[in-house]
Every structure is written in C-alpha cells, then in structure tokens.
Amino acid sequence: MDSQDSQNRLPRRRVLQLFAAVAAAEGVALPAALAQVIKPAATGYGQDPKLAKTYEKGEAWPLTFTDAEKKAAVSLADVIFPKDEVGPAASEVRVADFIDEWVSAPYSRQKGDRKVIIPGLKKLDEECRKHFKKNFADLTEEEKTAVCDVMAKGDHFFHVFMSISAGAYYSDPRCWKALGYVGNVPSGGAFTGPPKEVLDQLGLKQTVE
Amino acid sequence: MAYTLTLAGLKCLMLEAGRSYDVATETPMFQTGKDAPLGGASTPDKDFGFFDATIDGGWDVPDEPYTQASDKAEEQFMWWRARMMGGRTNHWGRISLRNGPYDFKPYSRDGLGFDWPISYDDLEPYYTKVEKLIGVYGSNEGMENTPDSPAGVLQPPPAGRVGDLMIQKHAKKTGVPVVPIHRAVLTRPQDGNKLAPELHPDDPKAQKIVADSMNTRAACFWATECGRGCSIRANYQSTTVHLPPALATGNLDIIPNAHVREVIVGKDGKAKGVLFIDKTTGKEERVKGKAVVLAASSGETVRILLNSASGDGIANSSGLVGKYIMDTVGSDMLGQIPSLENLPAHNDDGAGGTHFYSPWWLYKEQKAGKLDFARGYHIEIGGTRGMPKGNSPVPTHYLKGLYGTKLKEAARRYYGSFVHLACRGEMIPNEGSFAELDSEVKDKWGIPVMKWHWKWSDHETNMAVHAQKTFSEIFESAGGKGLFDPKQDARKTILKGGQVIHEVGGAIMGADGKKAVCNEWNQTWDIKNLFLCDGSPFASNADKNPTETIMALAWRAADHLIEEARKGNL
Numbered sequence A: 001m002d003s004q005d006s007q008n009r010l011p012r013r014r015v016l017q018l019f020a021a022v023a024a025a026e027g028v029a030l031p032a033a034l035a036q037v038i039k040p041a042a043t044g045y046g047q048d049p050k051l052a053k054t055y056e057k058g059e060a061w062p063l064t065f066t067d068a069e070k071k072a073a074v075s076l077a078d079v080i081f082p083k084d085e086v087g088p089a090a091s092e093v094r095v096a097d098f099i100d101e102w103v104s105a106p107y108s109r110q111k112g113d114r115k116v117i118i119p120g121l122k123k124l125d126e127e128c129r130k131h132f133k134k135n136f137a138d139l140t141e142e143e144k145t146a147v148c149d150v151m152a153k154g155d156h157f158f159h160v161f162m163s164i165s166a167g168a169y170y171s172d173p174r175c176w177k178a179l180g181y182v183g184n185v186p187s188g189g190a191f192t193g194p195p196k197e198v199l200d201q202l203g204l205k206q207t208v209e
Numbered sequence B: 001m002a003y004t005l006t007l008a009g010l011k012c013l014m015l016e017a018g019r020s021y022d023v024a025t026e027t028p029m030f031q032t033g034k035d036a037p038l039g040g041a042s043t044p045d046k047d048f049g050f051f052d053a054t055i056d057g058g059w060d061v062p063d064e065p066y067t068q069a070s071d072k073a074e075e076q077f078m079w080w081r082a083r084m085m086g087g088r089t090n091h092w093g094r095i096s097l098r099n100g101p102y103d104f105k106p107y108s109r110d111g112l113g114f115d116w117p118i119s120y121d122d123l124e125p126y127y128t129k130v131e132k133l134i135g136v137y138g139s140n141e142g143m144e145n146t147p148d149s150p151a152g153v154l155q156p157p158p159a160g161r162v163g164d165l166m167i168q169k170h171a172k173k174t175g176v177p178v179v180p181i182h183r184a185v186l187t188r189p190q191d192g193n194k195l196a197p198e199l200h201p202d203d204p205k206a207q208k209i210v211a212d213s214m215n216t217r218a219a220c221f222w223a224t225e226c227g228r229g230c231s232i233r234a235n236y237q238s239t240t241v242h243l244p245p246a247l248a249t250g251n252l253d254i255i256p257n258a259h260v261r262e263v264i265v266g267k268d269g270k271a272k273g274v275l276f277i278d279k280t281t282g283k284e285e286r287v288k289g290k291a292v293v294l295a296a297s298s299g300e301t302v303r304i305l306l307n308s309a310s311g312d313g314i315a316n317s318s319g320l321v322g323k324y325i326m327d328t329v330g331s332d333m334l335g336q337i338p339s340l341e342n343l344p345a346h347n348d349d350g351a352g353g354t355h356f357y358s359p360w361w362l363y364k365e366q367k368a369g370k371l372d373f374a375r376g377y378h379i380e381i382g383g384t385r386g387m388p389k390g391n392s393p394v395p396t397h398y399l400k401g402l403y404g405t406k407l408k409e410a411a412r413r414y415y416g417s418f419v420h421l422a423c424r425g426e427m428i429p430n431e432g433s434f435a436e437l438d439s440e441v442k443d444k445w446g447i448p449v450m451k452w453h454w455k456w457s458d459h460e461t462n463m464a465v466h467a468q469k470t471f472s473e474i475f476e477s478a479g480g481k482g483l484f485d486p487k488q489d490a491r492k493t494i495l496k497g498g499q500v501i502h503e504v505g506g507a508i509m510g511a512d513g514k515k516a517v518c519n520e521w522n523q524t525w526d527i528k529n530l531f532l533c534d535g536s537p538f539a540s541n542a543d544k545n546p547t548e549t550i551m552a553l554a555w556r557a558a559d560h561l562i563e564e565a566r567k568g569n570l
Helices: A003-008 A012-024 A030-037 A067-080 A095-103 A108-132 A141-151 A156-171 A173-179 A196-202 B002-007 B106-110 B120-134 B162-172 B192-199 B204-215 B243-248 B298-307 B363-367 B405-414 B458-477 B547-567
Strands: B012-015 B252-255 B258-265 B271-278 B283-288 B292-294 B329-336 B356-358 B377-382 B418-425 B434-442 B448-453 B530-532
Touching (some): A067 A108, A067 A141, A108 A141, A108 A156, A156 A173, A196 B162, B002 B012, B002 B243, B002 B547, B162 B356, B162 B377, B162 B418, B192 B204, B258 B283, B258 B298, B271 B292, B292 B298, B298 B434, B298 B448, B377 B458, B418 B458
Parallel strands (some): B012 B252, B292 B530
Antiparallel strands (some): B258 B271, B329 B418, B377 B418
C-alpha cells in the first residue's frame, strides 16, 4: 500500500496533526518521515476468516469516519432510504456504519469508492454551509430534499453513495421484505416452485411434476 | 479414490495441502449480509463472496505464486486453488453431467483433438455408481449425446423457478430446449440400505459403513446456496460424502498441511512414495507407499510430476506432461425481462444452485457444417431472486437519480427481473495451452512454480459469439433484452483461461504411450504404480462439467489398481 492510500485512510484531523509533528522534526524529508510515523494500513480479513460468526462493524478493520463524516452520512442515508410503508429507515439498520466499513476496507474496489465518498461528504457540508449556514445533517427535511434533488440529477458522489447504501440496506434481513426477498427459510418436502398466482400472471406452467 | 481403496481394505494415507475443515461447524448456513464484513460482497481475499466455502484459496494463494508466459490478458491463465480438506470439491456448482458417447471419440467425429482410449460404455457403470453414491437430481430426456441414467438412479429434480420456466417457455421459440439439469444435491433422503448393497455387493462391512453414512445425510431444505458448503450434507463435498465412509473403515489416515514436492521413484522405476513439506514446521518429510495416486488438479499434478527426479520430471517419456491443458469456454449475459418486474414476493432459493439448463442442441447443424465452431456448449440458467449480499440487488443504473420512497419502489420493481445465462462449452486441446516449470520463480518452500501459457482458438471464440447471439434472441423472445454493450466485440466476452475452474488435461490418456501420459486406467504409461485421478488424464473437455467424469474415472482406476495389486502386477 502506498503512502497516498495510507494517508487517505486516516481521519483528516489526524493527518493534519501528523503533518504538524513531522514538520517540527528538523531536517527530515517530509514524505519519508510520514512513511515512518504512519501505522501500517489495515489488512483484509485474509483467506481464512471465520465464516459462521457475526462480525461487528469495525471488527474486520478499524472504521475511519470522523464524527462530521458520520453525521453527514447518517443523515444523507436516511434521505435516500427513509422510513416509510416500504421499510425501515437507513439509520435503523445502520447503513452509515456499513458505508464506514466499506470505505475503510483495504481492498482496491472500496479504496476507489473512498476517494469519492470522503471528499463528497466534506463537499456536501461545505456547500450546505455556503447556502444554508448549516451542515447537511442540521438542515430541515425540505432543505435536505432540495439538496438531494440537485445531486440526484447527476452528481457522481450521490450515485456512488446511493449504490453502496443500496448494498447496505438490502443486506439487512429487516429490509428484505421491502425488496421482496422472502428466502433463507428451511422447509421440508419437495420444492414446489413459484406459487400459482405468479405462474398465472406470467402465463407459465410448472413443467416439473 | 481413497473411498474405493479403503472400502476394499487397502491402507491409504492421504496428503492434503491445506488445513482440516469441519463442514458441520464451519459452514455459514443461514448467515446474512448483516453478519459479514462488507455484507458478504466479494473481495480479493474471498473471490466468490465472504460466505463461499473456500478456505485458504482463490485466484492467488500467498506463498504459492504462479507465473504467466505472456503479458497479454487473453494469453493468461487464472489458476483457482483451495488449500483445505476436500479442496475444490468445496467450491463447485454441483453440476453433475455425464459425458456422452461422442465426447469420448471427438477426433473420430471431426478430426480435431484426441480420442479417449475408452468409450462411453466403458465408463457408464461408474457414472451410475457415482450417481448412486453421491446423489444426483435430474431427469432423463433422451437427448442426443446427453445420456440418460438407468431408471431409478437419479433423484427427482426440483421444480422450475420463475426464471427457469420463463426461459424454458420462450427459448423454445428460438429452438433452444430447456430441461432440468443434473446436480449433486439430495432432493430426498438417500436409502442407504438399498443403495449400499448395490454399490458394494458381497461386502457386508462396506455396505454397513456406506449405508450408515448415506442414512445420516439429510435432503435439501431449500435454503442457503450450495457454494457455502452444506452442514446437513445434502450436497456433495468430498468431506461430506467420500471421506466419512473412507475414514470409518479405519484404513485411511490423512495428513493436512502437506505440500507435496515430488514423487520418489526407485531404481526399479517404480514410485516409492512422496516427499512433502510439512507447512506447519517447514520441514521435508517422506512417506512410502506401494502405489502413489496424484489427484491434486491438473496444474498441481503437472507441477509434482515435473519437479520429481530432481527436476528432470517423471512419467514424461512422451514429453506431454503439462501439455494440452483445457478449461471450459465461458461467455455470460445478464438479461432483463419486464414481465418479471413487481412479481408477488415468493421464495425462489430452491436447491441453492442451477435447476434448468439447455444441453447442446445443434449437433446436426454442426455435423452439416453450418456452424463456424466444432463443438457444443450448454446454457446454465441463473436464479433471479437471490439473497442480497453487500451489493445492490439491482444494477444501479436502474436506480440512477432516485432516492426516498421512489428508490425503494424501483428496487422492488426491478429486483427479480434479471436472468443470467451462461455458456459453458467445449474447448479443443491446442499446442498453445500448457503449463511448465518456471525456471526462476520458486514458492515459499523453494519449489519451482508453474508458468502458464494460454490460447483460445477460433473454435472457442466463435462459440462465444454464437452464445451471445443466442442469449440475445432468448431474452428478446421473452420480451426482454440482454444487458450488453452493442459496441463490444462478442469475441471478447469469452472468459479468461481457467476462469470457469474446469482445468483438465496436462497428462492426457491415450492408447499409445508415445502420445499420452496415462493409459485408460489413469495409470501412467511409464510408472505402473503411479495413478493420476484428477482431471489431468482428460483427453478432451466436453461441455459437460468435469467433476462427475473425474469421480467415475477415479472409481474405475481404483478398481483396476486393486485388481492389479491382487495379481501382484504393481
């Protein structure tokens, strides 16, 4: 892992502190010194993780959202997946923690997403402060909707955030019903296939007796 | 092999390159995306998702690299390995198809590749035995070169799922037949008391052991994917089907974490044992045996053979060890079918894998010279309403620009409206696809590693083009469309060599010891007490998935080994 990636993995505040500490060390070239003081980046769970256990977020590798990033992420995820008759709110199923774990992961796909999500959350708050004098999380529902309406028209960060959120949201069994997934339930006897109403709707017949 | 030998009373020592594995306690049967890092999405550590049964394996295994002869992507081989008890039998589709009569005599039919030294009739009794032992669901359809099993051997196939029935109905209009596939999953409990005496006549001890094992396997309960492994032993893994009775004989010892370096050959030209590295200590160890069986996968078996005799190689008077390695031609397409949108929610998990497929249907057109490729492919139909695991359950461009209740409604609408079609076709062996020892790179223990060479011929790439066209027609016939970039060259949809993980060949069998490494008994021509019982002796790689043929050949080879040992011929 190169130092650019390592730097990306650290909370911004800590990076600033590090720069301050390193700059104080006289006569030391900055990049080389940085490489020494930054802890080795997290590694993945390897090829032999325990498959049949439940992992808490932050257990496989440390979470890295700052308080401000987490606050913005929780709030944005709840606008994208609000509580309604179709299912629970994103915050009820901890979508933001999933996103934190995702962008903190030491794998290339997730590291790519991190480069979109972390600056995107920062810019979101910056823009909100510019226009509303408040961070995104502190906006009214109407203001949040107005911001999302703008972003939904093509903002890359918004699309990536929504995509990761969709993976997070529907991976939680409490959200399966909202999607229409009703499996993972053992049953005895023979497998009989789709119910009659599904077959009728599609004009299909079961061909296995 | 160990199953057949130990039940016949022979003492066996099995060396496993990976760690032990307890399917009863380690299988993530009902875990959901909520339980796993990243919701279970795939990573370079777990290429097929967090819950995939594979342990210490994947496209890359630390400490055990492999190299490529070419830096061109299309000339590279992706080598899947699993360092765990049961190896790659823990990771497969459970698709259990018999090769047909044509598949053993391909050269005689079209002048390409090689004939096998055996015919379908030679192997048929062993296909039947394997199906009885492991339990295979499916139906007999009487189709060309797609053998029926004898009456009563197959278990009943599970009902079609919505995507299966949809494709079956609409593919028919394009001339593509869709029927139940054959898979190694129990759809009803096995009757060990009936089956074991059929498999081991006149051997009450073997009958009891095998019956006890069969009677303790459960039938599928229609939840959780087979790829996770199966703690109730409803599907086939060697760890749940072959090894328990072999261990129960008391004739089998297993040493895990044993990384084999070479076969030891005596001055009399016979195999005396093997030399391996104990991965837990890093020390070299030797074990002796009256016969040696390699069943390490084509790439590993070739590595061991070429590294033997201090790197001079053994069983290689033909010069063909490592040559003619084959994979399966893969070319896939996802399609979206509007009539499947917003269906009433229903449980579509089924047997944890494929239910329906299309056996190759154009033998006559091919024989008449109407196609620009010589061999066939089958189409596997993928389920539509699976458990979401870390990734969006709907391709996200269908959700673009949405949020709130509208987003949830769109996800609900499109979920389940996608069907996956996969071409799995025959690759013809060629001079450009082989593995050799790398002269420079060594693994952690100083053992020279494999260097891969790969080449698809026009037969394979033309097949991929045909498959893509067929898939588009099927989706359109169902009122939907294939999700592909029309600007993409269909020839480039072919998956990389090795990517389907059907690596066979590398020590092909043949009737002439100058042109083959093995004879018809998986026995090397040069060393008669050395047997190769993985896919390496395959002389061709029919579209039929190789596992059942590997098992049938191994059983046949074991019977031969036992017979020859009794005669004192080894």
